[in-house]
Amino acid sequence: MAAILEADDLSFSVRGSTLVRRASLALEEGATTIVVGPNGAGKSTLLKLLTGELSPLQGAVRMDGAALPQIPAWELACRRAVMVQNQRLAFPFSVYEVARLGLEGVGRAQSRARKGEIIAQALETAGVIGLAGRQYQTLSGGEQQRVQFARALCQLEAGRSVAQRQILFLDEPIASLDLCHQLSLLDAARSIAAQGAAVLVVLHDLNLAVTYADRLVVMHEGAIVAQGEPSAILDDNLLRGVFRVSLSFSRLPPAGQPFLLPQQHLTPIQPGGVVPLRAASA
Amino acid sequence: MTLAVKQTPSASAAALAVLTAGHRRKGVIAIATLVAICLLLMLLSLGAGAFAIAPGRVADILLAKLGFGSADLLGSREALVVLNIRMPRLLLGALVGAALAISGALMQGLFRNPLADPGLVGVSAGAGLAAAATIVLGDRLLSGFAMKLPFAVLPFGAFFGGLVSTLALYLIATRQGRTSVATMLLAGVALGALAGSLTGLLAFISDDRQLRDLTFWSLGSLGGASWTKLSVVAPIVLPLLFAVPLLARGLNALMLGEAEAYHLGIPVQRIKALSILLVALAVGASVAAAGVIGFVGIVVPHLIRLSIGPDHRLLLPLSAIGGAALLVGADIIARLVVVPAELPIGIVTAFVGAPFFLWLLLRRGRIAEL
Numbered sequence: 001m002a003a004i005l006e007a008d009d010l011s012f013s014v015r016g017s018t019l020v021r022r023a024s025l026a027l028e029e030g031a032t033t034i035v036v037g038p039n040g041a042g043k044s045t046l047l048k049l050l051t052g053e054l055s056p057l058q059g060a061v062r063m064d065g066a067a068l069p070q071i072p073a074w075e076l077a078c079r080r081a082v083m084v085q086n087q088r089l090a091f092p093f094s095v096y097e098v099a100r101l102g103l104e105g106v107g108r109a110q111s112r113a114r115k116g117e118i119i120a121q122a123l124e125t126a127g128v129i130g131l132a133g134r135q136y137q138t139l140s141g142g143e144q145q146r147v148q149f150a151r152a153l154c155q156l157e158a159g160r161s162v163a164q165r166q167i168l169f170l171d172e173p174i175a176s177l178d179l180c181h182q183l184s185l186l187d188a189a190r191s192i193a194a195q196g197a198a199v200l201v202v203l204h205d206l207n208l209a210v211t212y213a214d215r216l217v218v219m220h221e222g223a224i225v226a227q228g229e230p231s232a233i234l235d236d237n238l239l240r241g242v243f244r245v246s247l248s249f250s251r252l253p254p255a256g257q258p259f260l261l262p263q264q265h266l267t268p269i270q271p272g273g274v275v276p277l278r279a280a281s282a
Numbered sequence: 283m284t285l286a287v288k289q290t291p292s293a294s295a296a297a298l299a300v301l302t303a304g305h306r307r308k309g310v311i312a313i314a315t316l317v318a319i320c321l322l323l324m325l326l327s328l329g330a331g332a333f334a335i336a337p338g339r340v341a342d343i344l345l346a347k348l349g350f351g352s353a354d355l356l357g358s359r360e361a362l363v364v365l366n367i368r369m370p371r372l373l374l375g376a377l378v379g380a381a382l383a384i385s386g387a388l389m390q391g392l393f394r395n396p397l398a399d400p401g402l403v404g405v406s407a408g409a410g411l412a413a414a415a416t417i418v419l420g421d422r423l424l425s426g427f428a429m430k431l432p433f434a435v436l437p438f439g440a441f442f443g444g445l446v447s448t449l450a451l452y453l454i455a456t457r458q459g460r461t462s463v464a465t466m467l468l469a470g471v472a473l474g475a476l477a478g479s480l481t482g483l484l485a486f487i488s489d490d491r492q493l494r495d496l497t498f499w500s501l502g503s504l505g506g507a508s509w510t511k512l513s514v515v516a517p518i519v520l521p522l523l524f525a526v527p528l529l530a531r532g533l534n535a536l537m538l539g540e541a542e543a544y545h546l547g548i549p550v551q552r553i554k555a556l557s558i559l560l561v562a563l564a565v566g567a568s569v570a571a572a573g574v575i576g577f578v579g580i581v582v583p584h585l586i587r588l589s590i591g592p593d594h595r596l597l598l599p600l601s602a603i604g605g606a607a608l609l610v611g612a613d614i615i616a617r618l619v620v621v622p623a624e625l626p627i628g629i630v631t632a633f634v635g636a637p638f639f640l641w642l643l644l645r646r647g648r649i650a651e652l
Contacts, residue, residue, distance in 0.1 A: 053541050077547025084545070090394035090537045091592035096301060101538060104531045105547025120298050133301050155546060 003028050004165045004198045009059035010049050019045040021222040022059075027167055027198035032190055034209045035202045037219030038243055043202045044085065046219065047171050050200065051082045064165060077105045078159035080167040081152040085175070087144045089136050095147050096132040099123055102154030110158055118157045119150075125188050126150035127181060141176035149173060149185055156192070166197040173201065174208075186212045206243075206260050210234065218242060231258050244268050309596045312589060316600060320607035323614065324376070328368045330614045332622035335360050371507035374515065375613045375627075376606035378504070378572045381519045381564035383605025384526055386579020387597055388557045391533035393455075393466055396584055396642070400565045401576035403470025405447050407477035409562075409569035410499050412443025414481045417495050418488045437518055441566025447473055448562045452554075502573035502628025504613050511571055518567040522560050523602055529553060529560075530594040537592070575628045577635020578605050584642060 003026035012020040020042045027033055027050075035043050048054040050061055052068045061068040063079060071079070081102070089098065099119050107115055123129040126146045131139065136147060149170075156166055170189060174182040186201070190212060193199040203209045209216060209230065216230040220242045226233045236249050244266045252259045328344075329335040343364050346355040355361055382400065389398040389405075400406050416439035450473060455466035485496050498506070532553035535543040543550050568575070582604040583597060590596055612630040619625060 048541075051545060053544060073544060073549055074547040077545065082542075082545040084539075084542060086539055086542065088539065091396070091587060093537065093592055094305075096298065096305075097534075097591070097593060101535055101546065104535045105543075108531075116299060116302065123298070129298065132298050 004167055005050065005061065005063050007050055007059065007061045010046070010056040010061065011058040012045055012049055012054060012056050018222050020049060020056075023049075023219075023222075023224045024059075025217060025224065025227060027200055028215075029165065029198060030193055030196055031214040032193045032199045032201065032212055033215045033217060034213035035200065035217045035219060036204070036206060036209050041219040041242075042222040043219055044171055045222075047082075047169055047200070047202060051080065051169055052076060053082075063167075074105060075163070077155065078162040079165070080169060081155040081159065082169040083148050083152040083171060083173055085171050087141070087148055092135050092137050094132070095123070095128060095134050095136055095139070098136050098147050099128075099132075099150045099154050102151040103158050106155055106162070107158040109161070115158075118154050122150040122153035122157065125153055127184060142178060142181065145173065145176050146181060146185065149188075153188075153192075156197070164196070168192055168197055168199045170199070170201045172204065174203070174205075182208065206234075206239075210258050210260070231256060234258050234260075240266065305591075308590055312586075312596070312600060313603070316603045316607060320376075320603055320610065323607055323610045324372055327372050327375075327610050327614050328364050331363075331368070331617045331624075333360075333363055335364065340364055366509075370509045370512045371504050371613070372610060374507040374512050374571055375504045375609045377512075377515060377519045378568040378575065379578055379605035379607070379609025380523060380602040381568045381605070382575060382578040383582035383601040383608070384522070384598060385561045385564045385568075386605075387583040387594070387601040388526070388529070388533070388561050389579070390583055391529075391536060391594060392554060392557045392561075394537060394539075395466075396587070397467065397580070399577070399580035400444075400448075400561060401574065401579060403451055403466060404472075404474030404477060405444050405451070405470075405561065405565050406569055406574045406576065407474040407481075408447025408450075409440040409444035409566045410574045411477040411481045411484075412446075412566075413440040413499055413570055414484045414496050415439065415443075417499075418484045418492050421492065437514055437567045437570035439566075440570040441518075441563055443477075444566040444569065445559070445562035447477065448558050448565075452558060498626070499569070499573040500628075501626035502575035502631070503626040504572050504609075504616075505624065505626075507571075515567050515571040518563060522564050525556075525560060526598045526602075527595070529557060530598055533557070533594040533598075573626070573628060575609070575631050577631050577639065578608055580642075581635050581638050582608055 005027040007023060007025050010020055010023045011018065023046055025033070035046065037043050045054065049056050052061070055069065063071060068076070093101075096119065099122055100115070102122070103110065103115055103118065107118070110118070120129065123132055126149045128143060128146045128150055131143060131147070136144060139147065152168065152170070156168055159166060168189065173189070174185055177185060186208060189199050189201060201212070213230050215227065216233060217224055218226040218233070218238065225242060226238055231251075236247065239245065239247055239249070239260070246263045246266065248261045248263055250259050251257065325337050325340060328340045329337050339360060342351060343355055343361045345351045346353060346361070347365060385400045386398070389400060389403070390396055392398070413436055416436055420435065451466060451470055454469040455462055481496070481500065485493060488496060532543065532548045532550070535546045535548040536550070536553065540550050583601045586597055586600045586604055590600065609627070609631070612627050612634070616625040616627045616630045
């Protein structure tokens with residue numbers, strides 16, 4: 001497997017507080033990477049650095065060898081799609097129009113018929129094709145989230161005619177979804193990875209993270225404290241230190257997949273508080 | 283929902299095709315209707331006023347001018363009124379209306395808020411101040427050289443004023459790429475008040491003739507229209523109308539937010555800079571030609587969003603046509619209500635626009651969104 005994106009020693013801070021410190025990771029072709037960590041651990045900031053929305057104060061992000069700032073915005077949009085947490089929309093677009101926004105930048109060259117195909121396919125995958133004519137603002141939070149997912153899928157599909165090696169970034173994509181749609185969205189993301197793209201997802205549900213991740217990245221106070229194959233890196237000690245909960249930690253047969261059941265929370269640490277942690281393992 | 287998911291892909295795609303075709307048809311119908319209304323109002327406008335001329339007669343005169351019909355008609359007093367007085371006024375009104383409505387739509391897209399309007403947030407006041415300064419101070423400076431200030435200087439002065447206030451507004455209301463609407467409205471009110479007070483100061487030091495001109499700026503009027511004026515304003519406004527479609531995709535993407543638009547591959551900074559420049563140019567030229575006319579920029583785009591949705595590909599051209607129709611219509615009213623005198627057109631648009639704006643505020647359920 002070859003890395004599509006490589007981040008090397010990224011740091012970022014705003015007004016003296018460090019949001020990301022010395023983070024390094026690689027997103028590989030066909031792999032789903034899941035980032036977990038408590039609130040304020042720097043997950044979203046890391047995602048912004050990886051997508052080019054923010055520039056790191058230190059370190060660099062490279063896509064297929066080219067530094068991110070050197071890639072023109074349009075080309076970058078062909079190579080990666082981003083679904084952010086913000087779901088607001090200023091004016092009352094229909095669901096169909098919101099999905100079509102995914103094509104405003106990268107879909108210029110596509111014919112009208114092809115655009116229609118791409119949008120229909122994306123709405124279908126995200127399970128919102130029945131809502132196509134509805135006004136976006138009248139949808140529930142979960143439905144809006146799926147429409148945003150469809151928009152990202154549109155962008156990815158249109159970009160594929162320009163760039164084959166693509167990345168899909170999803171920032172807490174299932175935060176408002178019911179169980180069925182949580183799984184169907186993550187399945188869709190994984191099938192995109194299966195087609196050769198790299199997928200990076202920020203998640204809170206540790207069990208889903210373990211189930212879907214080829215590679216798990218654990219963040220704490222801006223730093224990546226562990227990353228690797230989920231069952232290899234997760235243990236009681238790490239989870240207690242990072243998430244401040246005691247868990248009953250078991251392995252499910254037959255593959256020995258880790259299963260976590262939270263028992264009780266420990267005292268939450270204040271930002272900047274010091275907690276003993278084991279050293280980051282690359 | 284579950285039912286929709288269970289549909290076969292082809293059935294859903296077919297339903298989708300019907301949906302988009304319906305939307306496209308709606309757009310075509312909207313354009314045709316608005317163009318028809320605009321043309322009808324234009325025909326009425328050429329006949330209406332203290333010296334009334336029947337629409338049929340107006341049509342005859344126009345045809346004669348184009349070379350179809352008797353040429354003797356062109357020598358009549360009616361032809362003189364239609365071609366030399368009302369025609370430039372009509373075209374100026376249409377251009378100014380289109381420019382103001384497009385400026386409103388651009389600002390609303392840029393600020394992602396339906397309440398942004400050049401008149402409301404002080405851009406027009408800034409342009410008005412610059413125009414007033416050009417009239418009062420320019421005359422003073424030039425009086426030593428026994429010269430009269432050429433009208434062509436005014437649009438540039440007003441443009442400069444509009445640009446400075448738009449930029450100031452944007453810089454004040456934007457922090458780290460996010461535009462606060464509350465700050466924008468408050469800053470706009472403050473900038474408008476500042477420009478208003480400075481304009482008042484200029485009125486204080488101006489002579490009688492200048493004072494009359496200043497009143498004209500502050501209320502807005504198409505009364506001073508002439509072919510000369512039109513020849514200065516048209517080259518500024520017409521290119522804008524053609525530049526605007528270039529912004530539609532970018533403004534659509536901006537509805538999601540600036541970061542999201544960047545992710546979609548939109549050159550966000552370029553779109554923002556171009557929008558601000560276009561607004562300043564359009565408002566500057568309009569204010570120079572017709573004074574400060576409020577509410578066109580807020581009423582027209584909003585009505586269009588209500589009827590065909592917020593897609594800028596349709597919203598921008600329809601705003602132009604709708605703005606032209608509104609101002610031509612308002613000008614007819616301005617000329618008819620106090621015959622043989624006429625009202626400044628700014629009074630008419632504010633009389634229609636202000637209650638509409640209040641209704642808009644009341645309709646928004648959540649006050650917090652402001």
